[in-house]
Amino acid sequence: MRLLPWALCISIAGTALLAKPPPRVEATLIFTGDIRGYLAPCGCTQPQVGGIERMAGVVRALLKQRNAHYVDLGNWTEVGGRQDELKAEALAEVFAGLKPAYLNVGPLDARLGPEYLRSLSDAVGGVVDSANLNLGGATPGRRGRAVGDSIWVQGLVADRDAERIGSPLRSVAEAVSPPPSTRRQVLLFAADLKEADALAREFPHVSLIVYSTRGDPPASPVRVGKTALVSVGDKARYVGKIDLVDGEWTNFTLIELGPEHAHDPAAAEAYRAYTNRVAEEGLLDDLLRSKGKVKFVGSRECAVCHIGEDSKWLETRHAKALATLVQTGNDRDPECVGCHVVGLNYESGFRGAPSTPELANVGCESCHGPGGEHVFDPTVKMGVAGEESCMTCHETAHSPEFDFKSYWEKIKH
């Protein structure tokens, strides 16, 4: 009888040993990419989606998991200009706070130049890299980085982009060699699905490729042989997460950055500093304005004859559009102001609230076109406003819940 408890223990232990162990998450890869200069959601309607403040909040929360690592695919900014430099520096500050394992260089970032990128890399602990691009510095062109215990990450740009940037180090084909251990190879490839697909076929040993998409990303990984291809869309609207479990990439999740996600305080501070720099450097004043016959006159001029329409307009949010930017501190940001005033991109358009107050806010001419000729000759017809004129500002990213019929009712006159 005395042996019975021991026998039971041995039996239970044996059962436990034979039972299948629970799956072990070897690593979690958290990834962003193609932010393309969308540091903050823009627009006057809710819900505003995306933005680096939410993005950083979610990444920081996810990084609390064991073996979680954060990487970015690249393409921090989009157009090229002083404002994009300021954006890149703000992003570098946000990234630095998230302690990323690897920040790839996208073809759009490359327009900043290798020297600039090197400075950004220094600001984030030297993790801005690319396996086929020479950014200079003490260790130019590392082939890849060991991340955690299980992953080997390589960033890549397409060969044509490396050529264009002017500092190719080696071709993609030369760069994608098997990792120097049994680690799972992950490629951050700033190119589209077609190119990522071709890469996966050429290098079937690669286990995961993060590629670039415009718009919404596919909700599930694309499988090419044993390689999983995942993307996170553009404009900082999603954070991607995928687990490495028993050697396989699984549990792919796209977290849409909706208003339910709190803002990261450090990222919010970096964004505030960015908007201050945009204002201080006077980027709104340097904006390229088209010359020509286009002449804006302002809504007060229209009200001389169109009294009823003016009364209705004054009740709408259009009449207070610039004030919403003042509240958020974006009233000197050329990327925001255009949709909150009249004719920003023209010589005769809005310059600033003190000098052209009559052109502040979304006025008559925002929808009907310039009225310079009409005020002198009423037989010259103004443009007809409709869905098309609304969509220039109320597009998906800025006004996700825009519905022409219901919105039209609010401003109809």
Add this chain to the structure above:
Amino acid sequence: MMSMIALLVFALTAPSLGPLLPPRCTPELYALNLKVQRLIEDGRFDEAGQALDAWPYGTVHYTLGPGLPDHAEGVAQEAARIWSDATGGRLRFEPGPDPLIRIEFEERPTVLMLEPEWRQGVVFARIPVRRYGAEPIASRDSMIAGIARGFGMAAGLAPTRSRGSLMGIYLDEPELGKSPAPTSTEREMIHRISEARETLERAIRDREPFTAAVPRLSLEPKSSDAGTVKSGQVPRYRFTLRNTGNAVLELQTQLTCRCIFLDRIEPIPPGESVVITPALDTLHLVGRLDKRIIFHSNDPRAPAQELLMRVTAVPEYRVVPDALERVALADEGETAIDFYMYATPGGLLRVHDAVPNAKHVTAEVSAWNGEIFDPLFDEKPVRRTGFRVRVTFSPQFKTGLNWVTVRVLTDSRLAPSHDVTFQAQKGIVAQPKSVYFGGVDAGDTAVRTVTVSHPSREFKILSAEADGGPFRATWEPSGAEGRAYLLRVEYLGGPPGRLSGKVVLKTDHPLYPTLTVRIGGAAR
């Protein structure tokens, strides 16, 4: 009108059918409804009654899981009250044994997704108590909303992304400072779900068989490719939605892009089909586009199906090179660069003017014919006809690294203007042009680097003096050609406040003897 008549005819002539659920119920409820109906159809009323027990009705039990905050019971009771009100007392949520809903509180949530989920026959509703360490964020209302959402999922309503509704997301934002409440659509759905439950119960009690109501959505084709269009054109697609089931098919559409235009789709009677012709606006879009329409229907076997609309949008004209890299300007004399514009196949283009945004820069447009390589279309240079835009920098153009934009005006209706932006480098420049420390913890030190270079000739840095704060500047050659140096600027720590200073470099270059690099940031 025709569909209304078809619905009326169907209603008058249809066999006795079981109850229909509305679109956007949970798959679990659709499956349960169908299962009970099939059993009733087969006359297996006792089994149908047993299966119906799984349908949340009357008193439904929940349990409060670990990590219970002080006021958890109160907020759960409030969520139960909202549901009781919404269902006219048909659904009462109470704590009890064999719970259908498990409410768990997460003190330090790592994932901020608030979606409730079914796991092995139980709805798990996860309620964040805090976010970000010790920062309390969850208001009483937001916790009530999270629990009410979990109750709703058990009752058969799928979560949405609407704000402030019973099944939508709920936020602690001032503009939503109200308790969650059902929308009119949600009220209608709740009513229909309750009615469906009562219809099934009555059929079982009276042992009256009926035919199971099964709307079936069939999409033909499931994807369509409009081929290649010019950016700005609006291709139309044609899909057939067929109801191959025996009950009325109701649909709600979800568009994945504001660029899709689709009219409202009326309910489709059994055996009928509807042809839809959605349009896709490609304005400002370039490249291969995959846009989807998701149909949420009351088809119990596939409550969500999607159509794929594909198109490749090509810009009406091309600018080559499409991204000008940095232009190195001569120290003395003029510098000119060219770019070329041509209409894409099948198009016509006329360039009126080109306007630069900087002083001492001119742009001249002329007709052009020659060989050019466009990476978007070509594998080797191709002879084309179009326009050349020559941008000329006069000797007075300012020193430094400056962004220049040239706006080209065309007669294109879809894209009347196009901006070409590039950097012009003249003389010795710093990249980045200023040292930005961002936010630095007061007392900490920080380092930033800047590359100082000249595009074409060697020079030496003679000194680097940091001024205006606790900064130190050093430099070292970068590369072997003597045309670039790495400037290292250190912040040596100090009290909180704005960081503002400069580094003045002295060089041996006769035209550029000094270079000033500004310093900015904040010590917090």
